[in-house]
Amino acid sequence: MSDEARGALDIDQSKYDFRDPEVSVYRSVKGLTRETILDISAHKKEPAWMRDIRLRAYEVFLAKPMPKWGGDLSEMDFDAYTYYIKPTDKREDEWGDVPEDIRKTFDRLGVPEAERKFLAGVGAQYESEMVYHSIREDLAKKGVLFLDTESGLREYPELFRKYFGTLVPPEDNKFAALNTACWSGGSFIYVPKGVKLDIPLQAYFRINSENMGQFERTIIIADEGSDLHYIEGCTAPQYSTRSLHTGVIEIFVHKGAKVRYTTIQNWSHNIYNLVTQRAIAYENATMEWVDGNMGSRLTMKYPSIYLVGEGARGNVLSIAFATSGQHQDAGTKIIHKAPNTTSTILSKSISRGTGRTSYRGLLKVAKGATGVKASVKCDALMLSPESRSDTYPTMEIDEDQVSIAHEATVGKISDDQIFYLMSRGLSEQDATSMIVQGFIEPFAKQMPMEYAIELNRLIQLEMEGAVG
Amino acid sequence: MPELALDIRDLRVSIDDGENEKEILKGIDLAIPAGEIHVIMGPNGSGKSTLAQTLMGHPKYKVTSGEVSLLGEDLLALKVYERACKGLFLAYQYPVEVPGVTLAHFLWNAHQAKLQATQPEAKKDPKAVLAFRKRLNSALETLKMGPDFSTRHLNVGASGGEKKRIEIAQMEVLEPKVVLMDEIDSGLDIDSTKVVAQAIHAMKKPGFTALIITHYPRILEYLQPDRVHVMASGKVLCSRGMELARELEQKGYDWILKEYNAS
Ligand SMILES: Nc1ncnc2c1ncn2[C@@H]1O[C@H](COP(=O)(O)OP(=O)(O)OP(=O)(O)O)[C@@H](O)[C@H]1O
Ligand SMILES: [Mg+2]
Numbered sequence: 063m064s065d066e067a068r069g070a071l072d073i074d075q076s077k078y079d080f081r082d083p084e085v086s087v088y089r090s091v092k093g094l095t096r097e098t099i100l101d102i103s104a105h106k107k108e109p110a111w112m113r114d115i116r117l118r119a120y121e122v123f124l125a126k127p128m129p130k131w132g133g134d135l136s137e138m139d140f141d142a143y144t145y146y147i148k149p150t151d152k153r154e155d156e157w158g159d160v161p162e163d164i165r166k167t168f169d170r171l172g173v174p175e176a177e178r179k180f181l182a183g184v185g186a187q188y189e190s191e192m193v194y195h196s197i198r199e200d201l202a203k204k205g206v207l208f209l210d211t212e213s214g215l216r217e218y219p220e221l222f223r224k225y226f227g228t229l230v231p232p233e234d235n236k237f238a239a240l241n242t243a244c245w246s247g248g249s250f251i252y253v254p255k256g257v258k259l260d261i262p263l264q265a266y267f268r269i270n271s272e273n274m275g276q277f278e279r280t281i282i283i284a285d286e287g288s289d290l291h292y293i294e295g296c297t298a299p300q301y302s303t304r305s306l307h308t309g310v311i312e313i314f315v316h317k318g319a320k321v322r323y324t325t326i327q328n329w330s331h332n333i334y335n336l337v338t339q340r341a342i343a344y345e346n347a348t349m350e351w352v353d354g355n356m357g358s359r360l361t362m363k364y365p366s367i368y369l370v371g372e373g374a375r376g377n378v379l380s381i382a383f384a385t386s387g388q389h390q391d392a393g394t395k396i397i398h399k400a401p402n403t404t405s406t407i408l409s410k411s412i413s414r415g416t417g418r419t420s421y422r423g424l425l426k427v428a429k430g431a432t433g434v435k436a437s438v439k440c441d442a443l444m445l446s447p448e449s450r451s452d453t454y455p456t457m458e459i460d461e462d463q464v465s466i467a468h469e470a471t472v473g474k475i476s477d478d479q480i481f482y483l484m485s486r487g488l489s490e491q492d493a494t495s496m497i498v499q500g501f502i503e504p505f506a507k508q509m510p511m512e513y514a515i516e517l518n519r520l521i522q523l524e525m526e527g528a529v530g
Numbered sequence: 531m532p533e534l535a536l537d538i539r540d541l542r543v544s545i546d547d548g549e550n551e552k553e554i555l556k557g558i559d560l561a562i563p564a565g566e567i568h569v570i571m572g573p574n575g576s577g578k579s580t581l582a583q584t585l586m587g588h589p590k591y592k593v594t595s596g597e598v599s600l601l602g603e604d605l606l607a608l609k610v611y612e613r614a615c616k617g618l619f620l621a622y623q624y625p626v627e628v629p630g631v632t633l634a635h636f637l638w639n640a641h642q643a644k645l646q647a648t649q650p651e652a653k654k655d656p657k658a659v660l661a662f663r664k665r666l667n668s669a670l671e672t673l674k675m676g677p678d679f680s681t682r683h684l685n686v687g688a689s690g691g692e693k694k695r696i697e698i699a700q701m702e703v704l705e706p707k708v709v710l711m712d713e714i715d716s717g718l719d720i721d722s723t724k725v726v727a728q729a730i731h732a733m734k735k736p737g738f739t740a741l742i743i744t745h746y747p748r749i750l751e752y753l754q755p756d757r758v759h760v761m762a763s764g765k766v767l768c769s770r771g772m773e774l775a776r777e778l779e780q781k782g783y784d785w786i787l788k789e790y791n792a793s
Contacts, residue, residue: 477589482626485586486640486704487614487647496639500630500683 093141096120099243102146106212106246109219119232119242126236132422133360133391138334143306145244145277201259207252208263211279214250221252225281229312229340229368237336241277241310248278248309251292253319258289262324262510280311284319284347293513294325305333307358313341315349317371322350326513328520329358331388337363345371345400352508353380355390356520364422366395369403376405381505384449385524386415393422393454398464402433409440410502413449414524421453421470429460437467443501444474445494495525534599535564535708535739536585541596543577543584553594554580556764562708564601567740567753571775572761573783578743579623581761582710586620587613600708614640615647617707621697621714623743627685633696634680637703638662644704662703669702672729674722690717698729708739715749727752747775762792 099120103113128135201208207218215222232239253259284290307329315321321341329335335358341349351365367376382390390413396405411419421440442451453470475497483493499506499518506514543555554577562568570578584591585598587610598605600618608616628636641662645652655661667677673695685693694714701709711730715723727749730740742755750758750772758774760767762783767790768774778786 476626478626479628481586481588481610482622483628483636483640484610485614485620486636486700487611487643488640489611489643492639492643493611496631496636497628500628503630503683 094120094143094145094240094244098145102244102246105146108215111223112215115227115232116243116245119239122232123236123239123243126239129236129362132362132420133389135334135360138306146246204257205252205254206257206259207250209250211245211248211250211281214281218250218252221283222250222281225283225312225314227312229314229342230310230338235338237308238310238338241279241308241338245277245279245310247276248280248311249282249292249294250280251282251290253284253288253290255285256287257285259291262291262293264293276305276307276309278309280309282311282313282321282323284313284315284321286316287318288316289320291322291324293510294323305330307333307335307337309337309339311337311339313339313349315341315343315347315374317345317347319344320348320350322352323365324352324509324513326354326356326509326517326520327358327361328356329361331357331359331385333358335361335363337361339363339365340368341366341376342368342370343374343376346373347371348375348377350377351380351394352505353378353392354505354517355380355382355392356524358388358390360389360391362391364393364395364424366397366424367405368397368399369405370399372400372402374400374403376403378405378407378409379505379508380409381502382409382411382419383521383524384411384413384417384419386417389418389420391420391422393420393424395424396426396436397424398427398431398434398436401431403431404435406436407438407440408504409438410505411440411442411451412445412498412501413442413451414445416446416448416450418450418452420451421455423454424456424458425466426458427461427464427466431461432463434461434464434466436464438469439467440470441501442470442472443498444472445498491525495522498525533563534561535566535601535737536560536562536605536741537597537599538585539597541581541584541598542594543580544592544594545580545590546592551592554591554764555584557596558761558764558766560759560766562739562741562757564739565737566756567734567742569750569755569758569775570741570743570761571745571758571778572767573787576761577764578761579712580764582620582623582712582741582743585613585710586610586618611643612647614704614706615644619701619704619706619709621694621701621709621711623712623716625685625693625697627683629683629686631684632681633684633700634663634666636684637666637700640700641704666699666703669699669729672702672725672732673699674725675699691719691722694718695722695726698726702729702733705733707737708741710741710743712743713745714742715744715746723749724752747779750775760786762787762790765792767792 096117099116103116209217227242230238232242251263282292313321313323327335339351343349349367353365355361355363365378369376376396378394380392380394382392384390390411394407394409396407398405407423409421411421413419419442423438425436425438427434438455440453444451451472455468459466475494479497480490480493483496484490488496498521506517509517538558538560541555541558542553544551544553558581572578580591584593585605593606600616603616605613638659666680670677670679675692675695679696685696688696694717697714714726718726731752744750755772757769758772759769767786
């Protein structure tokens, strides 16, 4: 991209790149020790069983080696992070009670405004805890629970314990263990039998403190025949030292229920984003991950779906965008364990400058899972000669009566397309970002409109960066 | 207004096919007064599209010498999008498909970019987008195309003839001053040719200048061009009136190539 092509866009970058003075009542010391974990647990006034899980997870975390596959984690220093920050003493239900500077941050992100428009409830995570929480009254009447995870544990201990850590146990991987040891914040959602939510629930997450690890833990339970769309969006300010985000998300989709989990993450370019997202779908249930990964220094994230009941469906739609110095190592795991289960995966990745995207996918069909239909499509677009894109698809098919389609394309942006758009009056940069937006359109059109617009704006921002 | 909309002098153009440079345009001279409609005909491979693409600024075509002015300005010094903003428009022989980008979205952005370039001081009119929609829909209607084309992805899945009509619809909406039309009538059925010709005819107003590349005189019967040029082997062989187009239709190119010792 030519120099003059850059900077032509007038976009309010400050909307995404700002930091507020830190406010916190309690802040743990840097580094992770057994004492830190006891501290966190005591501070949260948790039951003993949760404290014990944390401690067990801590041992697992210490015992497990750093993963050698995926992205480069060699520069990560676990001692450099703060593992828990509690920004205010109590959670607020009224927007007006939220401390001024935190409110300002959310105002700039447009949270309440978005809520007014179409949201059923907002759980806003500021640093480690939910500080703002609201849910429409009629949802509450229907028995829908939408709380921060701590409140979920406190107010619905049995329900919580029945599900917590059952899909993603600490033993699963080093970062799941880390999250289990020091989780804080996240959403706890329960939708009762037959309740269908016609508007999405959503939470905003925001990391605003240097070298702070954010370990949100989200649990979503969709009871039989229910229907839920949950949206999580993240923007983080830019910092000079490296932050860590390690979330765990567990989603349970019971018989005949449907859950869609949509996320667009735009981490600042120095964050390690290492997330475990897993869902289980029972008989005739549908699980959909709509996953957008932008920003971060390294993202390793492989949303997975276990199709365990006959007729269950799983769809995953993802985009990843890596600019210079970034590596998006993302993919999808689908495990067909029951007959007549179906899945579709559509992955779109874009790399620019020295950016690198990898698609790392697993499609598994267990013996006995007859009549499975699965399709995997990965498209990669590279915008610069130095960009890199790799595909690592793994298929483990232990059953003959299945129908599986796999397609992968890797392409460079076409000069003729750019020329065509420019010949109508668009600058090179506008033409390029329009083509990129077109490339991810199958993803964007699945988003509520405001998110699609936000996504396009983020893409334009990414196209503006310093290295071409 | 400058007298000449396009003034091309000794234009030489090469392409680099990876190994060696090949000269395709070997000294083109062509002057088109503002407000006139000119035609270029010529055998396949004679360089007609190369000329059109070069004028629009495709990076593949390297200008090795010559000068071109567009409405009195040095065209070759302008970037591609600047050429468009100055009022140049190319209707492509092979319109490009852009998946995921709707015609309306694309054209609105192009329209805004042009506006920004020509009237940077103009205030943003919040109703402009509605007016634009109307214009696009009416342009599509003129071309006998449903309004759904505005929300379809640019040229994706469109038939050959539909693509050509989408080009003309874009032209109507963007209101260029100087248009280059590269085989806009190829692949059009008889009725569509008429529809397209009428649409172009309707755009004729003082100062509207067109250079039409074609192999068939049919569309020209509607448009009554001022001048017909014949290109062969990267050069303009001769320039005459409309009767030349009919003659070529009857007799082919051999005779005229012989007449000018160009075969
Ligand atoms: N990108 C290219 N690579 C190689 N050769 C090219 C390229 N573009 C044009 N040429 C060559 O230049 C010559 C002129 O091509 P051009 O497309 O301009 O012809 P034309 O007069 O438009 O023909 P037609 O009537 O078939 O459309 C041809 O010999 C063609 O093969
Ligand atoms: Mg041609």
